[in-house]
Amino acid sequence: MALFALRYGEGSDPIERQSPGEGAVRVLVVEDDRDLNRQLVSALTDAGYAVDAAFDGEEGYFLGETEPYDLVILDTGLPKMDGISVLEQWRRAERKMPVIILTARDRWSDKVTGMDAGADDYVAKPFHMEELLARIRAQVRRASGHAKSDLECGPLRLDTKTARVTLSGQPVKLTSHEYRLLAYLMHHNERVVSRTELVEHLYEQDFDRDSNTIEVFIGRLRKKIPPEMIKTIRGLGYRLSQEADDN
Ligand code: CA
Numbered sequence: 001m002a003l004f005a006l007r008y009g010e011g012s013d014p015i016e017r018q019s020p021g022e023g024a025v026r027v028l029v030v031e032d033d034r035d036l037n038r039q040l041v042s043a044l045t046d047a048g049y050a051v052d053a054a055f056d057g058e059e060g061y062f063l064g065e066t067e068p069y070d071l072v073i074l075d076t077g078l079p080k081m082d083g084i085s086v087l088e089q090w091r092r093a094e095r096k097m098p099v100i101i102l103t104a105r106d107r108w109s110d111k112v113t114g115m116d117a118g119a120d121d122y123v124a125k126p127f128h129m130e131e132l133l134a135r136i137r138a139q140v141r142r143a144s145g146h147a148k149s150d151l152e153c154g155p156l157r158l159d160t161k162t163a164r165v166t167l168s169g170q171p172v173k174l175t176s177h178e179y180r181l182l183a184y185l186m187h188h189n190e191r192v193v194s195r196t197e198l199v200e201h202l203y204e205q206d207f208d209r210d211s212n213t214i215e216v217f218i219g220r221l222r223k224k225i226p227p228e229m230i231k232t233i234r235g236l237g238y239r240l241s242q243e244a245d246d247n
Contacts, residue, residue, distance in 0.1 A: 025140055026050045026068065030060030030083065031075040031102065040073060043129045044136075057081025064090050064097070071139055072099045073132070074119075076110045084110070084117050091118035098139040100132070134187070151186040154242030156225060158186050172224050181217050185230065185240035194237035 027049045031037040037053050044051045052067065054060035057078040064072055064086070076083035087099055098120040103110040105124040114122055120139055123132050151158040155168040163179060165172040174182060185193060195214045218238060222230055231239045 025070045026052070027136070028052045028054065028060065028063055028067070028069045028072045030054045030057070030064075030072065030078065030086070032056055032078050033075070039129070040132075043133065044073075047133055047136075049136075057083065057086050061086045061089060064095060065093060069097050070143065071136060072097055073102065073136075074099050075102045076107070076114060077104065084113050087114065087117045087119060098143050100135055100139060102127075138187070151183070151189075153186050153189050153240055154226075154229065156182075156186070156229070156242075158183055167225055174221075174224065177217055178221055178224070181214075182221055182225075182240075185238065189240055189242075192233050192236050192239045197237070 025048075027044055029037055029040045029044065029051060031040060031053075032055050034055065037055060041051045041053050052063060052069075054063050058080040060072075060074065060078065060083075061081055063069075074083045074087060078086070083101060087101070090097075090099070099118065101110070101114040101119040101122045103114065103122050103124050105126070111122045111124070120142075121135050123135060151160065156165070156172075157167075158165045160183065165174055165179065165182065181198065184198060198214050218230060218232075229240060229242065231241055233239055
């Protein structure tokens with residue numbers, strides 16, 4: 001097996017320390033698209049991670065089997081061994097590191113198979129690097145046991161462990177769809193989230209994917225929390241903001 005691991009980030013000063021504890025967080029990127037692989041390695045390195053890169057399934061499998069990674073970014077479509085098989089074999093071998101799979105947007109079945117195979121999260125291509133980085137941070141936090149389960153935005157507080165939401169200390173009753181929507185917005189606090197992204201990340205495939213459905217849920221949420229907190233950004237989506245102004 002042609003095995004080569006390119007290691008980046010060692011000896012360089014991390015711009016932003018991602019780990020809540022000591023030491024660098026080590027990430028493996030398994031992606032056969034060389035351009036994307038390079039972009040991922042570069043973005044992760046800039047974010048302060050120590051990054052190894054593999055370009056096919058066998059190489060990736062071997063590295064994940066032998067090296068202590070804190071997290072793996074795993075493409076599903078890989079030469080020599082597909083990503084799902086790689087993941088299944090790791091899990092069978094009790095390799096428990098968090099794995100975020102990269103799936104093709106139109107291959108929804110990959111997400112299902114991937115999550116069933118033991119993926120912790122997925123990102124559909126094409127994706128925004130910022131989103132992947134946020135998902136990585138969440139996984140690293142969770143895995144490190146320093147998980148901050150409370151999300152806060154102004155008077156709103158959401159405990160992801162108990163799925164409880166309070167507004168100025170008073171409980172807010174939400175349906176599961178409303179809860180997931182609010183949790184996503186709170187995770188992405190102060191950023192514009194598109195309807196497509198919400199549909200893509202919140203709801204299962206057989207859910208009515210008409211984006212009007214999202215509007216309906218947004219409307220319901222606005223009745224339960226201060227409505228001005230969820231701003232509609234025309235043509236772009238929504239932004240949850242603690243500022244109650246109208247900018
Ligand atoms: Ca691929």
